Amino acid sequence: MALLTKTSAPESGAQKPRPRAKKYNRREAIAGYLFISPWIVGFLIFTLGAMVYSLVISFSNYNLATNSATPAGFDNYAELFNDPKVGLSLGNTLFYAVLAVPLEIVFALFLAMLLNRVGRGAGFFRTLYYLPKMTPAVATASVFLLLLNGNTGAINKALAVIGIQGPQWLIDPNWVKPSIVLMTLWGVSGTMVIFLAALKNVPRDLYEVASLDGAGPIRQFFTITVPMISSSIFFNVIVLTIAALQVFDQAYLLFWRDQTNASPESSLFYGVYLFQQAFRQFNFGFAAAMAWLLFIIILLITLVQVKFSNRLVYYEGDK
Template sequence: MATVTPPVPGRRHRTPLARREARWAYLFLAPWIIGFLIFYAGPMLASLWLSFTEYDVINPPEYTGLDNYRQLMSDPAVARSLGNTVYYTALHVPLVMLISLGLALLLKRVGRLQGFFRTVFYLPVMTPAVAVGILFLLLLNTQDGLINRALGLVGIAGPSWTTDPHWVMPGIILMSLWSLGSTVIIYLAALQNVPRDLYEAAAIDGAGPWARFRSVTLPMISGALFFTLIVNTIASLQMFTEVYTMYFGNRETQNTFNSDAASFYVIHLFQEAFQFLHMGFASAMAWLLFVIILIITLIQVKLSNRFVYYEGEDK
């Protein structure tokens, strides 16, 4: 008589079909896993090691312990560039979210032309970042720039956007609004998914337009608002290409203004790594930025539990 081995408690027995499907799943996942290890995890671990060394690319890395991190805490250039980046992020993110939401609300009302305007708003997002930097360098030119010419038509003397340290950051923030089209599209999709019966019920209860917006629209699109808050914050803290093209890629521009006004954290990191060959110090800067972004994102996720509404979730 055959003996049947009882199943071991707590151990899952997979059928041959399940094991074969698992092997195929790992096979299809293998290219992504290999690419992640080679192009992401590997370089991250290498930069973590380099952050504890003095390395100039030419000579072998020399272990220096926490010296790079101590220098980070006392370097005024790092503090200045980080302050510029935080200031830019604090203004850019709310402006992009507010303007994008306003445009999305308008787009929702245009009817058949909605597809056309969606394309119009999204096209700037596809413009290469270097081209955007060059374009706004021309638009913000003090003498011949289109923006100052337009201000002159209404009797306003345009500021020196690219040379006055007090106006450099407002000019950069103005430039950053060029690529808000993706946020507009996300908000428009969220607005179109708000059930109409909620608005009808609120109207029956006597809610006006503002009350419906506050009590119906905002809660129902809070997931999209939260997503764009995180994405735009991370992107703002890593601002590089457009600003570098405008103020650091042109020698004439560099000679006409104080570069400290446009020194963003990632630009300073780039200069330390590839101009001064301080690879160890630049790696420490990169890890500091990683920690800052991680902490800010965790705080945003924690606060989202109070403000983000997910349909079907009991609060």
């Protein structure tokens, strides 16, 4: 019995935390919350507060010009299914996302792999490739208006040198969305930097072993590089998809900033039409309903991507 009593005594490692340790942890937590309090306040006011307010006005007929609001129930949401431009703009946006996201991933990964092979002068080339990301959107749009001009643009002149007649990028409805994709690829360097960081973390030993086994560069790319950076690919796909579904500035600056009705319908993206309803028609209730519809679509697409990622994405902690 004495032996049983002795062995059942609590071990020294299972002692309760000292009051002084609890006090220190509490002070450390308070200091951490104080440091991030500006972000918390900004999020509560400008993000969460704005979302709640937009949800409220989506159930009303709110006119910014007269600053008046009347209850509308679900009329704004019902109008989403009756307005043909909502379906048109949503279809244009989804088509653009399907076209732009894979091209951005491939182009950014290609640039990252080039930079990963550069030895001397790598910092210079990284800076050079990142400069387009720092260019203001208005300046970029002005340049591409000149480049994509169907008659005098530099792109069509370059195509003419090799015997190809370039299209009317800004007029032909079939080439409107590809022209916006080209403008989007100009700022792909942010994605490139993420891929470059991921490539730097791939162990070189894996490539050496694969070379000894006779694997060529293409085999190494698909069996080593892609699986090892799959988490970065997944992250970029999520971020780029969300950005593509919210595309606004490229289409607006190229086709809609002159406030005319001459722009082709294929350039009417969901974000542009939402902007028109809110800040030209002053129909904020309907615009808020459009915003919440887009939020639900983005949420569903993201959940599907996360669901499929469990089978395709490799994390370093996985075994």
